[in-house]
Amino acid sequence: MMKTDIxxxxxxxxxxxxxxxxxxxxxxxxxxxxxxxxxKFSDELINRVQDRPDxxxxxxxxxxxxxxxEGKTTTSxxxxxxxxxxxxxxxxxxxEPSLGPCFGIKGGxxxxxxxxxxPMEDLNLHFTGDFHxxxxxxxxxxxxxxxxxxxGNELRIDTRQIIWKRCEDMNDRALRNIVVGLGKKADGFVRxxxxxxxxxxxxxxxxxxxxxxxxxxxxxxxxxxxYDYDGKPxxxxxxxxxxxxxxxxxxxxxxxxxxxxxxxxxxxHGGPFANIAHGCNSxxxxxxxxxxxxxxxxxxxxxxxxxxxxxxxxxxRMAGLKPDAVVLVATVRALKYNGGMPKAxxxxxxxxxxxxGICNLEKHIENLQKYGxxxxxxxxxxxxxxxxxxxxxxxxxxERGCEFALSEVWAKGGEGGLALADKxxxxxxxxxxxxxxxxxxxxxxxxxxxxxxxEIYGADGVIYDxxxxxxxxxxxxxxxxxxxxxxxxxxxxxxxxxxxxxxPENYKISVRDVYVSAGAGFVVMLTGAIMTxxxxxxxxxxxxxxxxxxxxxxxxx
Numbered sequence: 009m010m011k012t013d014i015x016x017x018x019x020x021x022x023x024x025x026x027x028x029x030x031x032x033x034x035x036x037x038x039x040x041x042x043x044x045x046x047x048k049f050s051d052e053l054i055n056r057v058q059d060r061p062d063x064x065x066x067x068x069x070x071x072x073x074x075x076x077x078e079g080k081t082t083t084s085x086x087x088x089x090x091x092x093x094x095x096x097x098x099x100x101x102x103x104e105p106s107l108g109p110c111f112g113i114k115g116g117x118x119x120x121x122x123x124x125x126x127p128m129e130d131l132n133l134h135f136t137g138d139f140h141x142x143x144x145x146x147x148x149x150x151x152x153x154x155x156x157x158x159x160g161n162e163l164r165i166d167t168r169q170i171i172w173k174r175c176e177d178m179n180d181r182a183l184r185n186i187v188v189g190l191g192k193k194a195d196g197f198v199r200x201x202x203x204x205x206x207x208x209x210x211x212x213x214x215x216x217x218x219x220x221x222x223x224x225x226x227x228x229x230x231x232x233x234x235y236d237y238d239g240k241p242x243x244x245x246x247x248x249x250x251x252x253x254x255x256x257x258x259x260x261x262x263x264x265x266x267x268x269x270x271x272x273x274x275x276x277h278g279g280p281f282a283n284i285a286h287g288c289n290s291x292x293x294x295x296x297x298x299x300x301x302x303x304x305x306x307x308x309x310x311x312x313x314x315x316x317x318x319x320x321x322x323x324x325r326m327a328g329l330k331p332d333a334v335v336l337v338a339t340v341r342a343l344k345y346n347g348g349m350p351k352a353x354x355x356x357x358x359x360x361x362x363x364x365g366i367c368n369l370e371k372h373i374e375n376l377q378k379y380g381x382x383x384x385x386x387x388x389x390x391x392x393x394x395x396x397x398x399x400x401x402x403x404x405x406x407e408r409g410c411e412f413a414l415s416e417v418w419a420k421g422g423e424g425g426l427a428l429a430d431k432x433x434x435x436x437x438x439x440x441x442x443x444x445x446x447x448x449x450x451x452x453x454x455x456x457x458x459x460x461x462x463e464i465y466g467a468d469g470v471i472y473d474x475x476x477x478x479x480x481x482x483x484x485x486x487x488x489x490x491x492x493x494x495x496x497x498x499x500x501x502x503x504x505x506x507x508x509x510x511x512p513e514n515y516k517i518s519v520r521d522v523y524v525s526a527g528a529g530f531v532v533m534l535t536g537a538i539m540t541x542x543x544x545x546x547x548x549x550x551x552x553x554x555x556x557x558x559x560x561x562x563x564x565x
Contacts, residue, residue, distance in 0.1 A: 013120050013565040017128040020269050028267045032099065032300045040262065042136050045127050048262040049275075049296060051221075057299035063097075064303050064332045064436050065294070067319055069376070071368050072311040072509075073499055075351055076341035079120065079388040079418060080307055083337045083425075086123035086417020087432065088305045089270045090425030094433070099301040100125070100274035103289045103309065104139065104264075105132050106207045106281070108179040108542055111550040116565055117279070121418035123425070125266055125274045129561045139177045139279070141260035142215060143206045145253040150174045152249045153233050154188070157197050163246055164236045167199050171523060172233035173540075177206035181543035204540040208284040211253075213528035215261060216278035216290040217326055224261055225254050227527040241486065241526070263293040270422050273301075282309025283499045284540050286318040286530065291327040303436075310499035312336065312372045313464050320379050321445050321460075322492050322530055332441045333432060334376050336385045336410075338369050340393045340401070346509045355392035362397055366404055367511035371502060373408050375464050380442035382435045384411040386428050388418065411435055449490045453480050456493045457533055461517040465502045472519045476533070479522040483531060486524075494530040496538045504536030 011019075025047045026036045038053035068084040084100060091098035102125065105117035116132035118124050125131060134140065153172055157165055176183070183203035189196035206212060210231060218224035229245030236242055244250055263277040275297050278290035287309035288294075297304040308315030308323075316334065323329065340362065341354040347365025349358055369385070376383045385405040387398065398414065405412040411431040416424030447459045454470070461467040472480070483489065497517075500506035504517050521534040544550075552563035 017126050023271050028273050047265045060299045062298040063301050066305050066333045067331050068307040068335045069312040069316040070337040071372050074342040074345045076345045078337050080337045082119040082123045082418050083415050084305050084307045085119040085268050086425040088272045089268050089422030090429035092272045093422045097302040099297040101289050101294045101297045101306040102276045104279040107177045108205050112179045112548050113545045122421035123417040124269050136264050138260040139206050141256050142211050145256040146175045146209050146211045149249050152247050154196050163242050165234045166237050169235040173202040173204050175204050175206045175209045179542040179544045184541045207279050207281045208540040210525040210528050212280045213285050225250050228253050231527040282315040284496045286322045286494050287315040288319050288323045313502050317464050325445050330443045331381050333382050333435045339388045340397045357394045371511045380444050382439035384431050386413050386415045389414050389416045467517045470517045476519045476522045483524050488524045492530045494532045496534045
């Protein structure tokens with residue numbers, strides 16, 4: 009009987025985290041321990057390594073996700089394990105998972121099979137409390153905002169133009185649109201309000217983009233919570249909220265260290281959704297990893313049209329990062345699904361469906377090459393794959409100037425990633441990265457959105473709702489026109505319509521809403537039917553999760 013991910017993880021003998029840290033020259037005094045197997049980096053460690061040279065940075069991304077699965081996180085972990093097997097000093101830099109998907113439909117973010125980070129139960133549940141701190145800071149700001157209005161509204165906040173939303177780290181559709189302040193006069197001002205999921209909040213993005221505590225507080229102070237009766241922004245700084253919010257985030261800003269099943273170090277910190285926010289782990293985690301190792305394997309959420317684009321155009325732009333290579337993950341099954349093959353038939357060889365669906369992989373290769381970074385394509389291998397299918401894809405990739413390797417890390421751990429590691433090392437040694445962002449800062453917001461839509465999504469242009477177009481003009485007048493654009497879009501298609509698979513053509517992206525995350529430093533454009541608070545499916549994953557009499561968690565993947 010095939011073992012589940014949690015069975016594999018629970019059967020693994022973990023090293024004490026201080027022993028994992030020692031592999032990277034990190035002493036116990038540099039750690040803030042959360043039990044035996046989790047720790048945070050001290051500020052002293054982060055400051056002490058700043059003058060060291062950077063290692064090589066490798067981004068792992070993927071084609072658009074499908075029900076057939078791609079395994080981006082699993083590939084990232086397995087690749088890091090393979091690098092360690094080859095004697096390389098390698099660190100992972102990953103995102104933390106959200107409770108919403110864990111108890112909903114998507115699952116956790118600890119990898120799978122024999123390529124996991126552990127303790128996976130802790131990671132997928134409360135971990136070190138970072139998300140709770142972010143949730144609390146977000147809702148403290150909301151409470152201070154409503155209290156300011158209740159206490160006389162000195163800042164003349166227009167209650168019809170409050171844009172700050174409450175949050176929680178759970179899928180709860182009933183909280184998307186609510187009314188607060190009902191009851192007596194002392195119970196607050198009656199108004200419409202909203203909840204978003206914690207990973208979609210601006211504070212999550214701020215935590216992930218902040219360089220240090222000073223930068224964190226500066227960014228928090230710039231958060232726009234509402235507009236006043238004259239249409240001018242009202243900020244968290246004006247509400248005197250920054251100090252107390254920073255106090256809640258004091259420990260959350262410190263990167264977390266855990267390990268893989270094969271005891272390779274994994275820095276796991278931050279977790280914005282890539283279909284809503286910028287989809288990358290924290291700048292502090294990535295920069296610390298680059299100082300502590302020779303090779304850093306990181307990933308960005310969902311397909312390359314979302315995660316990789318935002319990694320390049322937002323995270324790298326702000327943090328001055330220059331990736332050295334990109335690994336693009338695909339599967340035979342997912343490519344055949346993009347070619348119109350029914351999910352039930354994906355285990356059958358069908359080169360015609362593969363030929364039709366490989367256009368999705370082709371578009372992602374073209375997109376990544378526009379950033380000047382060398383690309384390695386890897387196939388996450390399944391038992392139902394055939395040699396003919398593998399060879400077709402191999403030839404397709406090599407004709408487009410990409411290295412190619414099979415990945416068997418789910419079944420074999422680091423051993424199954426050696427071929428991929430060889431191709432990544434070859435790329436790092438032989439191919440020079442000429443990384444550059446897609447558009448300049450000084451380009452207008454609509455031109456930036458148009459560039460992303462045409463160059464990355466393959467659209468013919470952009471259609472704006474009237475309100476969205478007016479907001480873009482307003483934000484430009486307020487001085488936010490130089491910020492990068494963060495597109496909220498479905499992850500299932502290159503377009504904003506999740507039913508359009510493969511490589512959609514002859515369509516336009518529809519932008520229905522626009523707002524600025526002034527603290528994070530980007531302008532968000534909501535497209536299609538994307539939502540910032542997901543709902544639970546008919547049979548949530550929560551139904552299968554339990555704890556036995558000995559306290560062992562079961563059913564968590």
